[in-house]
Amino acid sequence: MLFNGITKKMDSSLLILLVVTIILIVVLSILLPNTFLSLRNFQSMAYQIPEFGLLALAMAIAMMTGGIDLSVIANANLSGILAAIILTQNITPDTAGSQLILIIALSILSALALSAICGLLNGLLIAYLGIPAILATLGTMIFFSGIGMAITEGRGVVGFPDLFLYIGFGKISIFPLPLVIFIIAAFIVGVIMDKTAPGQKIYLLGANPVAARFSGIRNNVIIIKTYMLTGFLAGLSSIIMISRVNSAKVGYGHTYLLQAILVVVLGGVDPAGGKGRISGVLLGIIILQALQSAFTLFGFDPYSKRLIWGLMLLIVMIINFINAKRKERVRRVKKIA
Amino acid sequence: MLNKIPKTNETYLVIVIVVYSIIVTFVNKSFMSVENFFDILRSGTGVAILGVGVLVVLLSGGIDVSFTAIAISSGYIAVKAIMALGIDNLLLAFIISCSIGILLGAINGIIIAYFKLPTLITTLGTLNLFHGLLLTIVGTKSVNAGQMPKCFIRFGAAKLLTFTSARGTTVGLSVFIIPLIAVILLTWFLLKYTMLGRSIYAIGNNMESAMRAGINVAKTQLFVYCYVGFLDGIMGVITVSEVRWVNPVYLVGTELTVIAAVVIGGARLTGGSGTIFGALLGISLVTILNSTLVFLGLSSSWMDFFVGLIMILSIGYTSYQNKIENQRLLIFK
Numbered sequence: 001m002l003f004n005g006i007t008k009k010m011d012s013s014l015l016i017l018l019v020v021t022i023i024l025i026v027v028l029s030i031l032l033p034n035t036f037l038s039l040r041n042f043q044s045m046a047y048q049i050p051e052f053g054l055l056a057l058a059m060a061i062a063m064m065t066g067g068i069d070l071s072v073i074a075n076a077n078l079s080g081i082l083a084a085i086i087l088t089q090n091i092t093p094d095t096a097g098s099q100l101i102l103i104i105a106l107s108i109l110s111a112l113a114l115s116a117i118c119g120l121l122n123g124l125l126i127a128y129l130g131i132p133a134i135l136a137t138l139g140t141m142i143f144f145s146g147i148g149m150a151i152t153e154g155r156g157v158v159g160f161p162d163l164f165l166y167i168g169f170g171k172i173s174i175f176p177l178p179l180v181i182f183i184i185a186a187f188i189v190g191v192i193m194d195k196t197a198p199g200q201k202i203y204l205l206g207a208n209p210v211a212a213r214f215s216g217i218r219n220n221v222i223i224i225k226t227y228m229l230t231g232f233l234a235g236l237s238s239i240i241m242i243s244r245v246n247s248a249k250v251g252y253g254h255t256y257l258l259q260a261i262l263v264v265v266l267g268g269v270d271p272a273g274g275k276g277r278i279s280g281v282l283l284g285i286i287i288l289q290a291l292q293s294a295f296t297l298f299g300f301d302p303y304s305k306r307l308i309w310g311l312m313l314l315i316v317m318i319i320n321f322i323n324a325k326r327k328e329r330v331r332r333v334k335k336i337a
Numbered sequence: 338m339l340n341k342i343p344k345t346n347e348t349y350l351v352i353v354i355v356v357y358s359i360i361v362t363f364v365n366k367s368f369m370s371v372e373n374f375f376d377i378l379r380s381g382t383g384v385a386i387l388g389v390g391v392l393v394v395l396l397s398g399g400i401d402v403s404f405t406a407i408a409i410s411s412g413y414i415a416v417k418a419i420m421a422l423g424i425d426n427l428l429l430a431f432i433i434s435c436s437i438g439i440l441l442g443a444i445n446g447i448i449i450a451y452f453k454l455p456t457l458i459t460t461l462g463t464l465n466l467f468h469g470l471l472l473t474i475v476g477t478k479s480v481n482a483g484q485m486p487k488c489f490i491r492f493g494a495a496k497l498l499t500f501t502s503a504r505g506t507t508v509g510l511s512v513f514i515i516p517l518i519a520v521i522l523l524t525w526f527l528l529k530y531t532m533l534g535r536s537i538y539a540i541g542n543n544m545e546s547a548m549r550a551g552i553n554v555a556k557t558q559l560f561v562y563c564y565v566g567f568l569d570g571i572m573g574v575i576t577v578s579e580v581r582w583v584n585p586v587y588l589v590g591t592e593l594t595v596i597a598a599v600v601i602g603g604a605r606l607t608g609g610s611g612t613i614f615g616a617l618l619g620i621s622l623v624t625i626l627n628s629t630l631v632f633l634g635l636s637s638s639w640m641d642f643f644v645g646l647i648m649i650l651s652i653g654y655t656s657y658q659n660k661i662e663n664q665r666l667l668i669f670k
Contacts, residue, residue, distance in 0.1 A: 139648040306469040
């Protein structure tokens with residue numbers, strides 16, 4: 001549970017992450033007194049975090065099994081396109097009431113179902129055909145965007161009813177609806193990973209697949225479940241994404257891929273699998289979003305931002321490496337002593 | 338049986354390419370013409386050289402997505418440098434471009450070899466780093482045919498052998514084929530007959546065993562990425578000369594298609610197996626698909642669909658074979 005993690009079982013790296021987050025927010029508030037520390041900025045951050053955060057959660061789960069899912073964005077695009085098509089084909093300006101709600105619900109469910117099926121495809125390729133996760137999801141990424149391109153010819157599908165847009169812009173008391181969805185999803189995923197058997201099996205599988213297999217864990221089933229969940233989260237993200245921009249298009253959000261990996265690595269997930277907490281990933285998301293807002297407020301152009309994300313990813317991983325080496329050396333010294 | 342797998346893959350590919358070409362020729366007879374063949378060769382050379390680089394990295398058990406950023410950086414900087422220096426020499430252009438390529442490749446190599454970071458994530462980071470650096474520091478202005486130094490334009494237009502076709506137009510085999518063949522021969526020789534090349538295969542197959550056999554893994558990896566940078570540098574000049582125009586924003590974004598093509602050609606991500614011939618076949622298939630889908634009445638939007646589908650099918654096939662083989666031999670990975 002997130003609560004337990006913060007109060008009781010917080011290990012050092014998570015604590016460091018929390019401290020870094022707080023320091024960062026303080027520093028940025030000082031550097032940009034009126035712009036960063038404004039209700040408007042926090043509100044815009046609160047609206048932007050969910051669609052990216054769900055993708056980051058999806059990536060985190062896949063990476064905890066020692067794999068990776070490069071196809072989350074393409075998956076989200078495709079599911080979004082499906083939802084958009086259902087919405088635009090069946091709704092005229094005078095559709096209202098229960099029929100409207102029905103069609104919207106249908107579009108959402110279809111998107112979620114499709115995204116889970118795409119995740120299932122990933123899982124099958126990785127588990128049953130033995131394709132390495134990088135290649136499998138690279139192939140499905142190209143394949144999914146290929147389907148999306150073939151359907152839309154590269155154009156966007158536009159024009160959603162206002163009730164649907166409420167998902168992206170609505171509020172529950174003071175909280176944006178997408179943020180509520182995201183927090184609930186993060187909470188559920190955190191509980192799954194920490195407290196349930198499948199979650200623990202994911203960790204075991206990631207840490208040592210061979211040992212997991214010999215321990216009686218059905219690797220194939222776990223992998224399929226993992227990638228289906230990943231796909232589902234991508235689908236959830238796509239609903240929020242398309243309702244925020246009122247259109248569905250191939251390629252939207254493609255910059256999120258690098259950022260998702262960055263956030264996951266920042267949050268303490270080991271790309272080799274087996275280690276990492278959802279709470280860490282959440283802190284990573286907050287750090288990234290804060291930096292993102294700050295860069296926009298500073299006026300950085302998109303190319304400089306890419307440079308910084310790339311550089312950050314490398315630096316974080318190098319720091320992790322040096323840290324791991326240091327811990328190993330300390331452990332070895334302790335053994336001798 | 339393990340020996341047969343690469344050969345089977347390439348045989349399948351040849352069959353697929355031949356069959357597809359025949360189908361396309363039925364639809365549009367001008368496909369099977371020497372002119373078209375030379376055209377495809379000219380536009381495909383750059384990608385083919387990149388593909389050879391990707392193959393070498395895959396053989397070493399890694400994956401590199403930053404090569405397009407290296408290629409465009411090298412090419413763009415070479416053009417700008419020649420324009421600034423005023424020395425209109427193609428050889429100088431190559432030297433500048435390859436040096437930048439080797440430098441950027443070395444950055445990749447050092448991070449991967451000495452910090453032992455996972456290759457995909459590292460090169461994902463350097464892709465954005467290099468491209469971001471190029472666009473931020475060097476600029477985003479494109480250089481069109483009018484401003485481009487003549488050496489590039491001459492290189493792009495030069496032909497190795499020419500003849501007049503039945504319609505009276507001059508058709509020529511571009512000189513691009515010379516660097517292409519040189520790269521292929523060099524890489525082939527390197528992989529097959531040098532200790533360095535054998536080390537690359539060894540690391541890709543099983544890094545642990547390679548280390549215990551005394552192979553210097555770090556040095557080999559460093560070499561791999563520098564070599565790829567070198568190849569990307571060559572490609573940078575070629576691509577600039579081919580389209581007579583360079584915009585630093587372009588080229589990046591195509592890396593996945595190139596990797597897909599090479600993997601279709603049979604190179605295994607798990608490293609250690611794959612042939613230059615296979616890689617070239619994969620690239621040929623994707624290049625031909627690119628230019629001929631239009632003939633079959635499908636818009637270019639369908640390209641990704643087919644590439645993704647073929648990729649899944651071909652990797653699925655080789656991976657499944659590999660998995661069955663591992664099960665039979667009781668190898669647990």
